[in-house]
Amino acid sequence: MQHTFATDLTSALYTDMYQLSMAHSHFNYNRHNEQVAFDYFYRKQPYNGGFAVFSGLGEVLMLLQEFKFSSNDIDWLHNTGFKEEFLEFLRGFRFRGTVYSMREGEVVFPQEPLVRVQGNLVEAQLVETVLLNYLNFQSLIATKAARIKLVARGATLSEFGLRRAQGLGGMQATRAAITGGFTSTSNVLGAKVYGVPAVGTIAHSYIQSYKEELAAFRDFAKVNPQGCVLLVDTYDTLKSGVPNAITVAKEMEQQGHKLMGIRLDSGDLAYLAKQARQQLDAAGLSYVKIVVSNQLDEHIVKSLFDQGAPIDIFGVGTSLVTGKPDAALDGVYKLSMANNEPRLKLSENIKKTTLPGLKQVYRYHDSAGNFIADAVALDGECAPAMIQHPYEPDKSMQLKGYQSEPLLQPVMQHGSLLMKPTPILEVADYAASRLSRLTDEYKRFENPHIYKVGLSKKLYDLRTELRNKYKKDSL
Numbered sequence: 001m002q003h004t005f006a007t008d009l010t011s012a013l014y015t016d017m018y019q020l021s022m023a024h025s026h027f028n029y030n031r032h033n034e035q036v037a038f039d040y041f042y043r044k045q046p047y048n049g050g051f052a053v054f055s056g057l058g059e060v061l062m063l064l065q066e067f068k069f070s071s072n073d074i075d076w077l078h079n080t081g082f083k084e085e086f087l088e089f090l091r092g093f094r095f096r097g098t099v100y101s102m103r104e105g106e107v108v109f110p111q112e113p114l115v116r117v118q119g120n121l122v123e124a125q126l127v128e129t130v131l132l133n134y135l136n137f138q139s140l141i142a143t144k145a146a147r148i149k150l151v152a153r154g155a156t157l158s159e160f161g162l163r164r165a166q167g168l169g170g171m172q173a174t175r176a177a178i179t180g181g182f183t184s185t186s187n188v189l190g191a192k193v194y195g196v197p198a199v200g201t202i203a204h205s206y207i208q209s210y211k212e213e214l215a216a217f218r219d220f221a222k223v224n225p226q227g228c229v230l231l232v233d234t235y236d237t238l239k240s241g242v243p244n245a246i247t248v249a250k251e252m253e254q255q256g257h258k259l260m261g262i263r264l265d266s267g268d269l270a271y272l273a274k275q276a277r278q279q280l281d282a283a284g285l286s287y288v289k290i291v292v293s294n295q296l297d298e299h300i301v302k303s304l305f306d307q308g309a310p311i312d313i314f315g316v317g318t319s320l321v322t323g324k325p326d327a328a329l330d331g332v333y334k335l336s337m338a339n340n341e342p343r344l345k346l347s348e349n350i351k352k353t354t355l356p357g358l359k360q361v362y363r364y365h366d367s368a369g370n371f372i373a374d375a376v377a378l379d380g381e382c383a384p385a386m387i388q389h390p391y392e393p394d395k396s397m398q399l400k401g402y403q404s405e406p407l408l409q410p411v412m413q414h415g416s417l418l419m420k421p422t423p424i425l426e427v428a429d430y431a432a433s434r435l436s437r438l439t440d441e442y443k444r445f446e447n448p449h450i451y452k453v454g455l456s457k458k459l460y461d462l463r464t465e466l467r468n469k470y471k472k473d474s475l
């Protein structure tokens with residue numbers, strides 16, 4: 001077998017084997033035209049936070065449109081024990097399902113369906129893995145980016161993570177970082193694909209390759225005067241790096257150029273930023289920006305500003321693109337309907353019992369437009385005036401008088417997209433506008449307020465009825 005780079009990830013083989021084995025079985029028993037619905041939802045907020053940003057939908061929809069097995073894929077599948085008729089079926093297979101979804105960039109909460117896939121048993125099942133792979137990862141990273149943006153006080157945020165990303169996930173991480181509020185990236189292919197500026201400074205190696213720091217700065221600035229940012233911490237930030245950067249900035253002025261910035265990448269970033277700012281201002285270089293990097297995350301960014309650090313630009317890599325310290329968003333894809341009957345998955349833990357039937361999610365706002373609560377209702381129900389706590393029968397919340405909006409909208413019908421893919425910068429604007437309507441107590445990092453997601457009485461009762469039925473049947 002020849003080794004190749006794993007770059008073609010649009011194949012329908014980008015899935016788990018059990019999806020194909022189940023499809024094989026459904027096909028064998030002629031069940032592949034039975035109609036079903038699945039919900040995508042997650043159970044736990046990432047980073048112990050109070051919200052998540054839904055990301056990855058645009059790419060999932062493009063993949064669903066293209067979802068097919070090539071002749072080469074079918075040839076390979078011949079070695080896996082599937083029947084010939086099934087392989088012929090897969091050869092002509094296309095996703096012709098219908099998808100309802102929240103808008104990409106939506107601010108979302110645990111337990112509520114973010115996406116609903118309706119279609120036949122085979123098509124709706126076969127797309128599970130790729131859908132989860134894209135939505136879980138990008139939502140994890142977009143949420144991290146949004147958390148950093150919340151505390152960045154308007155500073156520019158650049159994504160620097162490609163070298164530390166989980167392999168090819170670096171591309172998706174760039175996309176998700178933009179969704180959450182980063183406006184540029186060091187990832188050149190990412191910048192080209194997603195239409196944002198590619199930015200960069202200098203590595204230590206460039207400066208080390210010269211005998212003297214000043215000569216390195218001079219040469220670099222001569223060839224790259226536009227957007228030039230000099231890395232000042234290779235030897236001694238305040239005694240050598242910043243003074244040499246000032247010398248070069250003055251020389252650039254004589255050539256009609258302006259040094260854009262200096263970058264701090266080690267040491268006490270608050271102290272060094274303050275000292276560097278003083279030196280730059282004293283030299284008449286108040287326009288030179290201060291860029292910082294080095295294992296930043298939302299907590300360090302917040303702390304640096306709390307310490308009064310005069311920072312203009314943050315370059316964030318590892319924590320952002322790996323979703324540190326969370327390994328993954330726990331999003332799942334669960335069957336809610338089969339052959340026109342609502343279905344659920346039982347669990348000893350009521351929190352893990354799924355919500356049956358086709359559903360809609362309503363979001364309620366107060367008169368200022370702030371989000372109050374979400375209701376999960378059965379499809380076709382109006383926005384309920386009261387929601388039940390999902391697990392505690394005695395708790396409910398009155399929502400009479402609040403405006404509401406349905407969040408799940410059709411985005412794909414019988415395999416065809418119902419609208420053009422939204423450009424990623426528009427998705428980012430949408431995420432920012434929605435987050436601005438979530439009040440601060442849900443956005444703080446420590447013990448955030450828990451946003452209420454309740455059930456309509458009809459949905460609550462349906463779940464109870466089905467739980468009782470299945471429990472009885474299993475006695």
Ligand SMILES: Nc1ncnc2c1ncn2[C@@H]1O[C@H](COP(=O)(O)OP(=O)(O)OP(=O)(O)O)[C@@H](O)[C@H]1O
Pocket residue numbers: 265266267268269270271293294295296300303304307
């Ligand atoms: N004033 C500050 N307040 C809070 N956190 C800071 C401050 N200054 C730096 N940090 C963070 O502290 C951590 C310091 O890490 P580390 O000790 O590895 O850096 P360093 O020794 O300065 O750099 P290096 O090892 O790369 O030379 C980084 O995550 C950095 O972003």
Ligand SMILES: O=P(O)(O)OC[C@H]1O[C@H](OP(=O)(O)OP(=O)(O)O)[C@H](O)[C@@H]1O
Pocket residue numbers: 160161163164202203204205265293294295296315316317318319
């Ligand atoms: O810390 P992160 O948030 O992941 O941000 C990216 C880091 O990657 C670079 O370091 P690296 O040591 O790889 O290269 P360098 O020699 O250019 O500093 C850069 O200097 C940052 O410190």
Ligand SMILES: O=C(O)c1cccnc1
Pocket residue numbers: 160161163186199200201202203263293315317
């Ligand atoms: O341009 C930079 O400064 C940069 C790019 C990637 C990672 N770290 C730094």
